[in-house]
Amino acid sequence: MTQTLADLIEEDIPQQRQEPLSGELRTLYLKEGEGARRKAARQGLWLAVAVYLLFSIIDIVLIPDVAAYTIAARFAVSATALATLEMQSRLGFKTQWLDFTCATALVSGYVAWLVPAITTGYTQNFSYFMIFGSIFMMGANLFFRFQFLLSVISSGVILVACFVALYLFPSNGPYQIALGTFYVSCFTFTSYVNWKLNEERYNVFLNALEARIQHKEATERGQALLSLSRTDPLTGLENRRAIDEKLRDYWSEWQRFGRNFVTILIDVDFFKKFNDCYGHQEGDRCLILVANALSDLIKQHNGSIGRYGGEEFIVLARMEKKEQVADIAEAIRCTVENLALTHEQRRDGISIVTVSVGAAFTRMQTGAKLEKIINEADRALYLAKAGGRNCARLFDPSDPQSSDESENIAALLKIAIGQSLVSLVYQPIQNVATGRVEGVEALMRLRMLDGTSVPPSLFIPVAERTGAILELGRWAIRTVCCELLADDHVRVVSVNVSPIQLKTPGFATSVAAILGETGVAGSRLAFEITEGLEMEMHSDILRCISDLKLLGIRIWLDDFGTGFAGLSWLRLIEFDTVKIDRSFLHDCGAPRGRAMLQDIIALIRNRGHKILVEGVETDEQMALMREFGIDKVQGFHVGRPAPAGSFRMKPTFHNSQTTVLKLA
Structure with a gap:
């Protein structure tokens, strides 16, 4: 029989009253x-x-x-x-x-x-x-x-x-x-x-x-209930409710008396893999050991620590100067690292349990609210994870990835699909040899509630940081299939996918489900991997790409030349098409730029991939593409982005014709 909370309280409080003689x-x-x-x-x-x-x-x-x-x-x-x-x-x-x-x-x-x-x-x-x-x-x-x-x-x-x-x-x-x-x-x-x-x-x-005894017992029961309601049952630390109350006290004292404090979020790296490998009992033991070690450390700084989520902890401590924050954040990281708890399932070259740390320090700002400092610590934690984990980051308001504008965009992305704030437009792609338009590239657009457009360069990184890219990606695949592919308006779609999507378990399965729902064959899709984004070279991504290829989906490498991993990916994956970033074409006005573009083309051609060059805007650039023997081009010279209705026509494309979907 499952014990209720009341049963637990009954056990905690002695029930046998000692009646005096x-x-x-x-x-x-x-x-x-x-x-x-x-x-x-x-x-x-x-x-x-x-x-x-x-x-x-x-x-x-x-x-x-x-x-x-x-x-x-x-x-x-x-x-x-x-x-x-x-x-x-x-x-x-x-x-x-x-x-x-x-x-x-x-x-x-x-x-x-x-x-x-x-x-x-x-x-x-x-x-x-x-x-x-x-x-x-x-x-x-x-x-x-x-x-x-x-x-x-x-x-x-x-x-x-x-x-x-x-x-x-x-x-x-x-x-x-x-x-x-x-x-x-x-x-x-x-x-x-x-x-x-x-x-x-x-x-x-x-x-x-008798009344005093009953009052005392009621008080003890109330205190026991309050203690249980404010304590994490696994680690014995304060739970989220208790730490939120303490955070409000800290915030109030800072507002009234100017007593600065730091908020630190701590996340155990790759904890899910630890749980899956060693079991939940070992996972609980790991959290208890980490909690005890951190609790001993935070006591030295007269701070408070609580469990904020599954494998996430939060620390509150009063500090006079911002410079002290880096010291305590690094001390937290080192404390867990020094526990040397074995974690063999990591693929980043570290075989022990570590933590990522994000910290935010009180600062004067207009319209400051209590939730602000938590959000800032959370953004710092994200940057610590994106920076390779096992590191500490302090929130920096001057960092574009941590700006208030990105916070507003993150909130907007949560309602974007439900409020129809996202849409797709399509830009044609032309075959250089035949001069015919063989496909289109779909571009995602986002507008604010007042109708103001948000540049993709702003909302795509935020979507990746917050995880909103997962839902947006599924929406985009389903939308393109319904708008252009289900009725054979086009033959092949290339979807720009984020490394976050490729690392997400079940991504290939969700794509297969969308294809099944819309009745579109996998061979009519091609996913683009953007080289400009940092991608971890581990088997999860490679396995996902392999699963996508089994569905018949073609894999393209996008924006080649803008990142540092392009050559490695050319070696690991057989791409169907490689897209050269527009910046190399625009640099061809100088002999050095022209020579560099020719070298890139030769490198790709030697690997046997088809080549698509972006950013063709003039007749001269188009002539240059013919001279270099480029397969396909795209840009304003070929056509500007247009709604899906402009491409809804009777199918006249050959099997090689292509439609490109890009989440940018």
């Missing part, structure tokens, strides 16, 4: 009530003494013959009791000693007054005055917060003193019976009320204790 509860009750009892003892005694001394007036009125003695006794007992209580309080005596002093004061006050008062000659007055002795009994039971036993003993002593006085005082039997009954009733009633009050106080304490 009765004796422990009593001890805790007395301990927690000490503060209230100490306060009640001091305030109660001072108030009781004040009332006790005021009764001196009654002494003068009712028993004037012994008033001097009773008043002296009152002041003596009061002074002694207050002095003793204050001394105990200042010296920190336990609360029970303060209670004992108050109880003794009550008993002493009653007895000290009673002894001289009983000798008075005003017997009738005294018989009435004795009723007020019950006040001392009530004080012991109700006025102070004595423990029940101390209250009963105190009021009991007062009761005994009363009966002694009744015995010694010359009075008749009915009076003694009536007053004695009154005192017993008062003792019983006040003792019962005192017992109930103590019991109620204890129950209130128990309820409060």
Whole structure:
């Protein structure tokens, strides 16, 4: 049975509550009530003494013959009791000693007054005055917060003193019976009320204790839930939610107080291949080891680290200067490299686990938003990957590949197909020998929401960096097949593909699916590989090209001469056609440029490839192409780009006729 999050929390929090024993509860009750009892003892005694001394007036009125003695006794007992209580309080005596002093004061006050008062000659007055002795009994039971036993003993002593006085005082039997009954009733009633009050106080304490325990448990559960919701379960690092909250705090402090910080994104290189080769358990172990090593490093810089994705981590750290960023980024890279975790499935000459690091430092900019610094770190990470991985890059706003404009284009590309912001136009290609137009080249166009055109030189690199080229490429292949090939308006299409597409697993399969959907044979497609783009020389690309050839698709090499890998690719792959970049034709006005073009043509011809020259714009250039024996040309002299409708005609081309699709 699958465990829910609640089950996990239940396991994390101890469920067996340790109930305290009765004796422990009593001890805790007395301990927690000490503060209230100490306060009640001091305030109660001072108030009781004040009332006790005021009764001196009654002494003068009712028993004037012994008033001097009773008043002296009152002041003596009061002074002694207050002095003793204050001394105990200042010296920190336990609360029970303060209670004992108050109880003794009550008993002493009653007895000290009673002894001289009983000798008075005003017997009738005294018989009435004795009723007020019950006040001392009530004080012991109700006025102070004595423990029940101390209250009963105190009021009991007062009761005994009363009966002694009744015995010694010359009075008749009915009076003694009536007053004695009154005192017993008062003792019983006040003792019962005192017992109930103590019991109620204890129950209130128990309820409060239960409420505190429940609140503590609820708090612990809440903290456990919060901890689980903010912690990555695999690595124990903060998860994306927690790190996002911390990022907002960092950002707020930078906005308010100017405290600079760095955001660093870390991606484990070729982690998918590691997982596929060694298994997911080893993959998890790899991430844990990397996380622990990085966590130890970041603690030294008083920063925070969290897991931001599958194999991606994020670091936040406050730094004063931009120069410090490069040091921590390189330290991160070296830390993982020094772990020397084996990774034999890499094809870049490195056999250990490494990371790519992208960092962004806070900088003053108009309209800055929180997401900005994350996007900048992400773009720096992309450049680190594009730079060969196992390296660190700091975001540079002056780099065209990291500019804000490219960020806007990246956002536009996400909605380009759905909003019909991309389209294709076609430019004809002419056979030099026959003079006939044998095909067309399809050019991709992108416009912004306001209709402004975006140059291919801007949006194609961004599409490759963000991965949008994959969806755009599939859309372009399907569009050309539907617009020109399905109804036999043209015979062959060449699609300019990016190395990113060739390295993507399943690319050849997706092309086969499009051909199946549109009913177009693979032999009617030819894909162009642009030499100007950096291409990794590994088996994934070569295997993909081989799969495409099995589908019948022809492979062209585009923009030959503009990059550094052209000769290597001519050696590795049998291209059907090689396209020479227009810059070599335009340089033919000088003898050196003309000689270079002739050398390139000779090199390609010796390899047995057909040659297409781009950028033919004048009659003189066309004549030169005839002189050099070029197979095909393209340029404004042959025809300008036009919509697909201009080429929808009855099929009149021979099998060799060609249509070219270029994502540029």
